[in-house]
Amino acid sequence: MTIEARFHIEKAGFTQDVDLCLPARGITALFGPSGCGKTTLLRAIAGLERHAGGFLKVGDMTWQEGNRFIPPHRRPLGYVFQEASLFAHLTVRCNLEYGIKRVPKSARRISLQQTIELLGIGHLLDRKPGLLSGGERQRVAIARALAVSPRLLLMDEPLTGLDLASKQEILPYLESLHDELEIPVIYVSHVLEEITRMADYLVLLEAGRVVATGAIHEMLTRLDLPLAHDSDASAIFEATVAGNDKDYHLTYLDFAGGQFTVIRKELPVGSAVRLRVAARDVSLTLEHQSDTSILNIFPATVDEIIPEGKAHVTVRLMVGGISMLASVTLKSASVLDLHPGKSVYAQVKSVALLS
Template sequence: MIDVEIRQRIGDFQLDVGFSGHGGITALFGPSGSGKSSIIKVIAGLTRLRAGRVVLDGSVLAEGGGRHTPPHRRRIGVVFQEARLFPHLSVRNNLRYGRLFTPRGEGRIAEAPVIDTLGIGHLLDRHPATLSGGEQQRVAIGRALLASPRLLLMDEPLASLDTARRLEILPLIETLRDEFGIPIVYVSHAVEEVARLAAKVVVLEAGRVAREGAPADVFRVAADRFEVVSVVEGRLGKPNDAFQLTPVETPAGIVWLTGIIRPEGRTAHVLVRAIDVALATRRPESVSIRTVLAGTIAGVPEGPGPSVTIDVTLDGGGRLAASLTRASVAELELMPGRRVFALVKSVALDERPV
């Protein structure tokens, strides 16, 4: 468990935040310049804390105007945007470098499982210059893990990679989260990464916490209707090989994704943009849209403007946001408590980060 309180000025920027993480992945989300990387530097000990405190598992690592545990004594692993590997060392020796800062008897993470999980066994005798960006980032993650850290900080670890390499690394981070049990503070401005990985999201704006909570709750709130997204959770079903579709099974209905996605049975998080959701008051028939989710309207905001974003409580739990014109709301007599069916085109969903 980590508790963070930071109140200090960095140049012309004022940072005033407080949050906690209780295992799993806590994501710091926000636009560039919102303070995400500055927080990571304070937690890691790379920036001295002026006011506030950083507490990890009950141990005070930093306290404003007082205690400052040096970075190498904090037992915190850090993975940056760039791999920052030592060019003169082989992959094997880059990995083992992390162990130099592990106190004797506390090296609880073995080398072989890390190498196997990250799929880098065939790279051990190569040097960083011969690796792809994705391979370098795998090695950087392995080096941080082999220090047996109490906490792992990941500062935009996928930002410098292309889409293919990001999709390659995302499942590995999930595996680290689930198999090694190390709490992670993960920095990103990519909604799809955060929604897939995080148990808790802390949204930052101009150095302050704007809101925090589960991804499904946090991303339903946005000033711009084009930015409102929902996270629908379900389990991957058996793919339809003939039509290249994969079902995500939820109590409210099936979300159909294009392409074949495996393994069957794993939990999946699907991002649905509010502008891609239509509502019907009866279950539709003879339509091309395959994803139909049953639910009840939770609320219809009042206010000016031609459009409105409605919250739908899905059967079995979960929420889905739908952006509609106010004319449609009036014509369909949509109001809290009314049963509706949410329609989403499969081709509007991005199946790649699922």
């Protein structure tokens, strides 16, 4: 199952050419700076804007081809706008029911109750939107979009414009969405942090064109892309909880390249987690250090090196087939004689648990 989209969009002084084939599962992020055409592309996919000559196929449904154009209200999609845009004249409950009422019973796969529980808005149902906080409003908007049982969920920077507390409030709900519903999501964002936490697949956009596409962990560690040169450059790892150590209060997490040891989290054995390791938290040694306080040390092979500013280099390492980034000084790289193919040990100072 894939999503095929081809658009040639021309708007006052802005041209956008897009030819994409995306996986129709998991979260696909459209990522790029403001004004790169992310929202325009999302609106074209939703059918909110009609661009002649476009082509769009979602799974086995053709939404646009030649003169054929399915209007948005006949497309089984959900759309979350940047501002919650709740209907001000309706209560939260009526906002949620607005879409469901218009979906035939046979096409309902998600119940109203399910969406209410998933987003934790049961206590808000009888309120008017004007009396909700920003975070609450956006949760209702997400629930409202989910309640129509969409076959594709489109989200346009749902966290932008919210304060940090509201963001922290919504992120877990978005993540549970990812884990519990099998709806493909296209998520527009310009915030790397959101992308690393949630996305499975990444489309990098710049000035109206697609720079690169690929699986998120690949994209984050590709040295030819700007993501690996961000000050927050990092690699992510999908891991499962292998066990807990009661005495030392630690949790062991297995991933394809080995095992991470982190401060104990109350997670059941076998559950899936996403880890992030920042490039600046990885140092390299030539020999396995045994007299060190660092717990996470992995044998690795240098894959690629690229200069970063005047004093640093960014090194892409392969750890058991998974790529990791390390930021070291040019001097260290020279002293250790780093070059592609060289075997080293990656010492990871800190690991962030993303979910």
